[in-house]
Amino acid sequence: MTTVQNDRVDRYKARCLSQERNLFGRLQAAALASRTQAKRLLTTAGNLSITEWRVLWDLAEAGPLTVTEMASIQRTDHALISRTIPAMIDKGYVATRTGSTDRRTSLVALTAAGRSVFEDTSVIMSQRRAALKNAFTEAELDVFLGLIDRFEHFVEDRKSAAPATERTA
Numbered sequence: 786m787t788t789v790q791n792d793r794v795d796r797y798k799a800r801c802l803s804q805e806r807n808l809f810g811r812l813q814a815a816a817l818a819s820r821t822q823a824k825r826l827l828t829t830a831g832n833l834s835i836t837e838w839r840v841l842w843d844l845a846e847a848g849p850l851t852v853t854e855m856a857s858i859q860r861t862d863h864a865l866i867s868r869t870i871p872a873m874i875d876k877g878y879v880a881t882r883t884g885s886t887d888r889r890t891s892l893v894a895l896t897a898a899g900r901s902v903f904e905d906t907s908v909i910m911s912q913r914r915a916a917l918k919n920a921f922t923e924a925e926l927d928v929f930l931g932l933i934d935r936f937e938h939f940v941e942d943r944k945s946a947a948p949a950t951e952r953t954a
Contacts, residue, residue, distance in 0.1 A: 808936065812936070820835060822913070823835050823838070823910075823913070826909050826910065826913060827906060827909075827910075829909070830905060830906040830908070830909040830910075831902050831905050831906035833902065833906060834869070836861075836865055836866065836869045837869055837872075837873055837878070838906060838910065839855075839859050839861075840855060840866060840869060840870070840873060840879065840893070841878060841879075841895065841899055841902060841903040841906075842903065842907070842910075843855050843858050843859070844879065844893065844894060844895040844899070844903075845895055845900065845903045845907075848894070849882075849892040849893060849894040849895075850892065850893055851884070851890050851891065851892060851893070852866045852867050852870065852891070852893065855893070870893060873899070876898070877896055877898040877899070878895070878896060878898055878899035878902055879893050879894060879895060879896060879899050880893075880894050880896050881893050881894070882894065
């Protein structure tokens with residue numbers, strides 16, 4: 786290799802090494818890998834998207850919910866769930882009804898077909914969660930979740946990411 790090629794390879798290796806400690810990039814990569822794994826499993830088990838799966842899971846566990854409640858549970862965007870519900874209605878997995886106390890809200894409920902799809906796919910997703918649980922002790926999982934909580938508080942705090950700058954005259 787020429788000196789120029791060696792320099793480029795060395796810069797590449799140095800950059801890779803420095804990014805090993807980039808928490809923003811590492812969390813994004815881990816989340817992407819998790820989503821890819823889940824998509825593969827859900828496609829095999831029931832041809833569901835991750836959002837569809839999470840909606841079915843929430844409704845199976847908690848009963849009828851509003852889109853806002855599901856977004857809160859899932860820590861996701863309200864609009865993502867709102868865009869998913871019509872297709873799930875068309876597939877016969879969920880039904881909506883107007884809220885009894887607030888006519889402006891809609892409750893989303895699991896149908897018999899939705900329950901069946903949930904039960905079919907929950908086996909493989911339960912196995913996935915069990916495998917993850919086997920990869921960590923309870924204490925490690927508690928520490929990991931605590932660190933994620935701290936990271937979330939950091940990125941949600943507008944002041945923490947703003948550089949401290951002073952204007953000089």
